[in-house]
Amino acid sequence: MDYVLTTDSLSKHYKHFKALDRLTMHVPKGAIYGFIGKNGAGKTTLIRLICGLQQCTSGGYRLYGTKDTDKEISRCRRRMGAVVETPSIYPDMSAEDNIREQYRILGLPSFDDIPDLLMLVGLEGTGKKKAKNFSLGMRQRLGIAVALAGSPDFLVLDEPVNGLDPQGIIEIRELILKLNRERQITVLISSHILDELSRLATHYGFIDRGCMVKEISAQELDAACRKCTRMEVTDINVLTRMLDHMHLEYQVLSDTGADIFSAVDITALVLALAEERCSVSAIHQHDETLESYYISLLGGNRYE
Numbered sequence: 001m002d003y004v005l006t007t008d009s010l011s012k013h014y015k016h017f018k019a020l021d022r023l024t025m026h027v028p029k030g031a032i033y034g035f036i037g038k039n040g041a042g043k044t045t046l047i048r049l050i051c052g053l054q055q056c057t058s059g060g061y062r063l064y065g066t067k068d069t070d071k072e073i074s075r076c077r078r079r080m081g082a083v084v085e086t087p088s089i090y091p092d093m094s095a096e097d098n099i100r101e102q103y104r105i106l107g108l109p110s111f112d113d114i115p116d117l118l119m120l121v122g123l124e125g126t127g128k129k130k131a132k133n134f135s136l137g138m139r140q141r142l143g144i145a146v147a148l149a150g151s152p153d154f155l156v157l158d159e160p161v162n163g164l165d166p167q168g169i170i171e172i173r174e175l176i177l178k179l180n181r182e183r184q185i186t187v188l189i190s191s192h193i194l195d196e197l198s199r200l201a202t203h204y205g206f207i208d209r210g211c212m213v214k215e216i217s218a219q220e221l222d223a224a225c226r227k228c229t230r231m232e233v234t235d236i237n238v239l240t241r242m243l244d245h246m247h248l249e250y251q252v253l254s255d256t257g258a259d260i261f262s263a264v265d266i267t268a269l270v271l272a273l274a275e276e277r278c279s280v281s282a283i284h285q286h287d288e289t290l291e292s293y294y295i296s297l298l299g300g301n302r303y304e
């Protein structure tokens with residue numbers, strides 16, 4: 001598999017504190033990689049290191065196969081755009097002028113594609129309005145537009161939906177999907193908003209206290225998150241007797257409810273229960289969410 005970013009036992013220490021502890025991570029080309037961890041887990045530290053904003057203590061990383069110690073690494077970083085912590089935009093400038101400024105900083109020869117970039121992030125109608133008067137969501141999208149100057153093929157977003165309202169979250173989600181699907185941009189997103197990430201990510205990396213706990217593809221995660229049929233009945237004893245009789249795997253949740261993990265013939269089960277005067281009050285498919293997977297992975301409710 002082709003990787004845009006790999007890290008090899010990457011560590012960052014602040015005196016005796018290990019912000020990153022021999023972290024190993026693999027971001028495949030074309031992925032939307034959800035980098036998940038609670039506050040202080042080390043997500044921003046990793047992003048700052050790969051952006052060249054800080055030096056690692058030991059270990060290293062490769063961008064497009066080039067080692068961080070190689071002199072070619074700066075050239076590789078030009079293929080990467082990033083929004084780290086807050087978007088780096090000039091509050092007294094319009095959206096267009098902000099992007100124009102970034103083009104100048106990068107020494108790009110032409111401003112011709114700025115209107116397309118504004119359109120892409122949905123800021124085409126903002127005219128002379130200054131960035132300081134934008135909503136948080138607009139500022140975030142402008143930050144992404146600035147990061148896209150120079151047409152990077154790897155976009156790194158640090159907590160991009162933090163503090164956004166539901167509409168703002170949807171806009172950022174659609175933008176990320178568009179960039180990934182239509183422009184084949186690989187995206188690394190750090191977040192602790194698990195539900196939101198699960199709508200986007202093709203791969204996940206779970207980080208805890210500076211260590212990579214697990215890397216998993218969305219497909220593997222789907223398989224790991226067990227689907228089950230949740231049933232509410234008037235008599236749990238009748239239900240468990242039936243389930244035992246049908247050799248089905250289940251877990252009793254309460255005096256009236258159970259999760260059935262095996263594939264079940266619902267009609268046959270409901271008819272059999274009715275014969276025993278046990279009625280079904282509710283039945284639905286239930287998925288283990290990304291959040292519960294995260295909690296079970298880390299062995300306790302340590303998600304903040």
Ligand SMILES: Nc1ncnc2c1ncn2[C@@H]1O[C@H](COP(=O)(O)OP(=O)(O)OP(=O)(O)O)[C@@H](O)[C@H]1O
Pocket residue numbers: 014017019037038039040041042043044045046192
């Ligand atoms: N300059 C620094 N000096 C000392 N400790 C630091 C420094 N920068 C970060 N840390 C510590 O390193 C740890 C990791 O911080 P980091 O910002 O990478 O976490 P994070 O996963 O991005 O969390 P958040 O979601 O809160 O942004 C934290 O405990 C933080 O306090």
